Amino acid sequence: MKLRFAPSPTGLIHVGNARQAIANALYARRHGATFQLRIDDTDRERSREEYADALRTDLTWLGIGWDETFRQSDRLDRYAAAIETLKDSGRLYPCFESEQELAAKREARIRMRKPPVYDRAMLRMTAEQRAQAEANGKVPYWRFRLSDGIVAWDDLVMGRSRVKLPSISDPVLVRADGTVLYTLASVVDDLETGVTHVLRGEDHLTNTGVQIDIAEALGARPGRFTFAHLPLLLDEAGGKLSKRFDGLSLRALRQDGIDPGAVVSYLARLGSSDDPAPLSFSELATTYDVRRVSRSAARFDMRQLMALNRKVMHQKPFADMRDLLPEGATEAFWLAVRGNVDLLSELRHWWDVVGGTIVPPVQDEEEGGYLLQALSLLPDDPWDSETWKSWTDAIRAATGRSGKALFHPLRVALTGEEKGPEMRDLLPLMGHARVAERLRIAAR
Numbered sequence: 001m002k003l004r005f006a007p008s009p010t011g012l013i014h015v016g017n018a019r020q021a022i023a024n025a026l027y028a029r030r031h032g033a034t035f036q037l038r039i040d041d042t043d044r045e046r047s048r049e050e051y052a053d054a055l056r057t058d059l060t061w062l063g064i065g066w067d068e069t070f071r072q073s074d075r076l077d078r079y080a081a082a083i084e085t086l087k088d089s090g091r092l093y094p095c096f097e098s099e100q101e102l103a104a105k106r107e108a109r110i111r112m113r114k115p116p117v118y119d120r121a122m123l124r125m126t127a128e129q130r131a132q133a134e135a136n137g138k139v140p141y142w143r144f145r146l147s148d149g150i151v152a153w154d155d156l157v158m159g160r161s162r163v164k165l166p167s168i169s170d171p172v173l174v175r176a177d178g179t180v181l182y183t184l185a186s187v188v189d190d191l192e193t194g195v196t197h198v199l200r201g202e203d204h205l206t207n208t209g210v211q212i213d214i215a216e217a218l219g220a221r222p223g224r225f226t227f228a229h230l231p232l233l234l235d236e237a238g239g240k241l242s243k244r245f246d247g248l249s250l251r252a253l254r255q256d257g258i259d260p261g262a263v264v265s266y267l268a269r270l271g272s273s274d275d276p277a278p279l280s281f282s283e284l285a286t287t288y289d290v291r292r293v294s295r296s297a298a299r300f301d302m303r304q305l306m307a308l309n310r311k312v313m314h315q316k317p318f319a320d321m322r323d324l325l326p327e328g329a330t331e332a333f334w335l336a337v338r339g340n341v342d343l344l345s346e347l348r349h350w351w352d353v354v355g356g357t358i359v360p361p362v363q364d365e366e367e368g369g370y371l372l373q374a375l376s377l378l379p380d381d382p383w384d385s386e387t388w389k390s391w392t393d394a395i396r397a398a399t400g401r402s403g404k405a406l407f408h409p410l411r412v413a414l415t416g417e418e419k420g421p422e423m424r425d426l427l428p429l430m431g432h433a434r435v436a437e438r439l440r441i442a443a444r
């Protein structure tokens with residue numbers, strides 16, 4: 001059993017592409033299948049090496065590895081062989097019509113209230129007509145003659161699916177410059193590399209009908225592939241995602257400091273009958289069932305991702321965070337702040353609070369007097385997790401303050417923030433000298 005994720009390196013991959021990658025990787029893990037990463041770079045104008053590198057980096061960031069990988073531009077000889085096979089069997093036929101001629105034909109058919117399907121005029125061309133066209137300097141491109149019937153398959157997500165081939169134009173598989181189109185290259189790769197399951201976006205539904213027909217023309221047995229078409233992911237406003245706008249690219253999420261585990265947990269279950277939960281890749285894989293994916297389009301909701309990100313961060317052990325924390329940050333620091341960080345970028349701020357030089361706001365005269373009194377009651381070193389309690393007990397006894405009046409001015413003076421991690425945990429990390437200095441500044 002083998003699955004594949006086959007992105008085109010034409011931009012930064014977005015959360016919609018990632019959803020497909022995750023679905024394939026989870027399905028492969030669940031069923032012990034091989035997972036192939038194929039770089040679909042047959043479109044030479046739009047493909048860029050830097051995007052291929054970027055998508056490998058993005059998948060690795062998500063924690064998705066692959067068992068084998070290749071790019072289509074390395075297999076051009078295999079496509080050339082398939083092209084010859086299809087020419088020999090008469091399934092590929094040369095065409096000479098220009099874009100303008102085709103557009104005029106389409107318009108005429110629409111005026112006659114006929115579906116705008118290619119009329120196969122070139123299929124009826126005689127050998128002499130062809131020789132004449134070539135003598136006039138025309139170079140053919142090649143269309144695949146589709147079968148007449150209906151192609152049907154049991155889609156793991158969409159259920160029984162059908163594509164009526166006569167309502168589709170014969171697809172161009174080879175351009176006039178001899179380059180192959182994705183439609184053919186993809187079938188050749190899937191057949192020759194032993195792919196068994198194709199999980200991809202529903203934008204490929206019609207393609208699937210065509211590609212089944214091509215596969216069978218190349219000798220594949222009926223039912224050779226199992227298909228699952230997952231609905232497209234839309235943005236919050238219901239718009240289409242595109243590699244051309246990178247707002248919801250994985251790169252942007254990474255730069256925003258979102259945890260990759262949260263992204264995987266969210267995308268694995270978004271638009272399915274299972275609620276997104278902060279689970280590891282292995283946990284997600286043991287329960288993953290593509291049949292539970294809904295048939296309707298799902299919307300990516302940043303608030304839901306953030307909520308999940310918070311849960312993921314709150315559970316993270318220090319060992320998983322060590323490389324991401326500011327230099328010098330300790331386990332005690334991580335355990336103190338992890339309940340209060342939504343994004344990795346906030347960690348730097350809390351690290352400044354405990355180990356750096358924040359300047360707290362100056363408080364009014366009455367609070368200033370209170371803070372100086374608190375300063376005079378600061379316990380001696382060493383400090384530990386009990387120090388906050390013994391200090392505030394002593395302040396309570398000396399000032400008669402309690403509740404918010406007791407704690408709030410201290411928190412603001414020491415952290416510069418109204419809210420945050422437990423003071424009990426922060427205080428020993430800040431240390432005596434820093435605490436004393438901040439109390440003095442806030443009391444000025």
Ligand SMILES: Nc1ncnc2c1ncn2[C@@H]1O[C@H](COP(=O)(O)OP(=O)(O)OP(=O)(O)O)[C@@H](O)[C@H]1O
Pocket residue numbers: 006007008009010011015016017018019020199200201202203204231232233234240241242243
């Ligand atoms: N919005 C989306 N939601 C879910 N899946 C998507 C979405 N857009 C593309 N895909 C899927 O992502 C996979 C990778 O496809 P591909 O790299 O061709 O993406 P694309 O965004 O359609 O790119 P391009 O604009 O370059 O054609 C395919 O399975 C495709 O169906």
